[in-house]
Amino acid sequence: MRFKRVFLIVMDSVGIGAQPDATSYFNDGVSDINAHTLGHIATSMDLKLPNLEALGIANIEPIKGLKPVNLNQSYVTKIQEASLGKDTMTGHWEMMGLYITKPFQTFTTHGFPEELIKELEEKTGRKVIGNVAASGTEILVELGEEHMKTGNIIVYTSADSVLQIAMHEEIIPIKEQYKICEIAREITMKPEWKVGRVIARPFLGTNKTNFKRTPNRHDYALKPHEKTTLNFLDEANYDVIALGKINDIFDGYGINKYSKTVSNDDGMNQITEWATKDFNGLCFLNLVDFDALYGHRRDPIGYGNALMQFDKQLPLLMNNLNDDDLLLITADHGNDPTYVGTDHTREFVPLIAYSKSFTEGGNLPILTTFSDIARTISDNFKVEKTPYGSSFLGLIK
Known part of the structure; x- marks a missing residue:
C-alpha cells in the first residue's frame, strides 16, 4: 500500500471542454460540442484560482487568466467519460x-409520463401538481401555497434521473411522505420508466x-448493478x-461511514476535519453547489465565485x-453555465493528483474512462478490481 489515505473530491459539473462524442448530446436541440464549463466561466469574469493554478489546472487546458506552471508535486490530465x-x-x-x-432516463423536457403520474395518484390517493423540471426552491414559491390548500403533492425533476416530491410537514406527516x-x-x-432516485423533499x-x-x-x-471499488475496500476492512x-x-x-453536507463550504470543512483523523482508506466528497446552484441556473458569475x-x-485541507x-480532484460531467438550456453538458473532466x-x-496521458480512478484506488490498497479502467499509480512518482 503506497498511500494510507486517499481523498477524492468531485467538483460536481466542473467540465473542462467538450468530448469528441458531444455531438450526440444536446441542450434544447443544440449539441454540446461547444461546451466548456471552466473555460466559459473564465471568459465571463475575472476568475482567480491561485491554488488550483499552482496544482496545474491550466496545464490541462488553456483557461483565460490562469497560467500553466512547473509541476513538482502534482500530476494533471483530463478524463473522457x-x-x-x-x-x-x-x-x-x-x-x-x-x-x-x-x-438513466431523464424527464426534463416534458415531465414524467401521464401513465406514471396516474399510477402515483391512484396508489397514494393524492393528486399531483407540477410535474416539471424545476429548482427545488423556486417550485415551492410557485406551488407551495396550492399544496397547502389542496394537499396535492408537488412532483418535479431536474437534469438528473430523479423524481422529487415536495410536501409540507404540517400538511402531510413525515411518515406518510416517506410512504x-x-x-x-x-x-x-x-x-420503461427506470429512474435513478426518488427524493422526499x-x-x-x-x-x-x-x-x-x-x-x-x-x-x-x-443500488449499483455490480460491485464497485467501494465494495472491495469495505470487504477488505x-x-x-x-x-x-x-x-x-x-x-x-x-460505504461504512457517511455524513450529509449542507453546502460546498460544509463539505470542505468536513473533509478537512477527516484529514485530522487517523483512518485507513478512502474519503469521498461531492461538492454539489457548483451544479445545483449555478450550473443548472446558468449563473456563470455565481459559479465562478463558488470556485x-x-x-x-x-x-487548509492540503x-x-x-x-x-493522496488527494484526487476531479468532476463527474460538465454543466456549462453559459450554454443554452439547463441540462448537463458532455465534457472531459479535469484530474489533479497531489501528494506531499x-x-x-x-502531465499524465489523457485518460479514456473515469474508471481509471477506481482502478488506481484498488491498485493502491491491493483490493479486487472492477473490469474497467487502468491504474495510473505507476505514473505518479
Whole structure:
C-alpha cells in the first residue's frame, strides 16, 4: 500500500471542454460540442484560482487568466467519460469502476409520463401538481401555497434521473411522505420508466415568502448493478467515508461511514476535519453547489465565485494531509453555465493528483474512462478490481 489515505473530491459539473462524442448530446436541440464549463466561466469574469493554478489546472487546458506552471508535486490530465450518459449517477458509478451502457432516463423536457403520474395518484390517493423540471426552491414559491390548500403533492425533476416530491410537514406527516416516496420508488423501478432516485423533499413555512426545506430529506436510490471499488475496500476492512450526496448516489452500497453536507463550504470543512483523523482508506466528497446552484441556473458569475471559494479552502485541507496521503480532484460531467438550456453538458473532466510525497510532477496521458480512478484506488490498497479502467499509480512518482 503506497498511500494510507486517499481523498477524492468531485467538483460536481466542473467540465473542462467538450468530448469528441458531444455531438450526440444536446441542450434544447443544440449539441454540446461547444461546451466548456471552466473555460466559459473564465471568459465571463475575472476568475482567480491561485491554488488550483499552482496544482496545474491550466496545464490541462488553456483557461483565460490562469497560467500553466512547473509541476513538482502534482500530476494533471483530463478524463473522457466512456459510459453513455451525462448525469450524476453515471459519472460517479463509472468513477468507481462501472460502465453504463444504457443511460438513466431523464424527464426534463416534458415531465414524467401521464401513465406514471396516474399510477402515483391512484396508489397514494393524492393528486399531483407540477410535474416539471424545476429548482427545488423556486417550485415551492410557485406551488407551495396550492399544496397547502389542496394537499396535492408537488412532483418535479431536474437534469438528473430523479423524481422529487415536495410536501409540507404540517400538511402531510413525515411518515406518510416517506410512504408516498416508497410507492413512487416502486413505480419507477419499471424498465420503461427506470429512474435513478426518488427524493422526499419536506418543507415548512406559512407562505411563499418563507417556505424552507427541512433536514428530513430522504433519498430512495438504485443500488449499483455490480460491485464497485467501494465494495472491495469495505470487504477488505478499509474505511469508506462518503461525504455529501455520495452515500445517496451509491445507496450506501460499499460505504461504512457517511455524513450529509449542507453546502460546498460544509463539505470542505468536513473533509478537512477527516484529514485530522487517523483512518485507513478512502474519503469521498461531492461538492454539489457548483451544479445545483449555478450550473443548472446558468449563473456563470455565481459559479465562478463558488470556485474561488473552494480554491481558498484547499490550502487548509492540503496542510492537514500526511506524506502518505493522496488527494484526487476531479468532476463527474460538465454543466456549462453559459450554454443554452439547463441540462448537463458532455465534457472531459479535469484530474489533479497531489501528494506531499511526490518528488516530481507533470502531465499524465489523457485518460479514456473515469474508471481509471477506481482502478488506481484498488491498485493502491491491493483490493479486487472492477473490469474497467487502468491504474495510473505507476505514473505518479
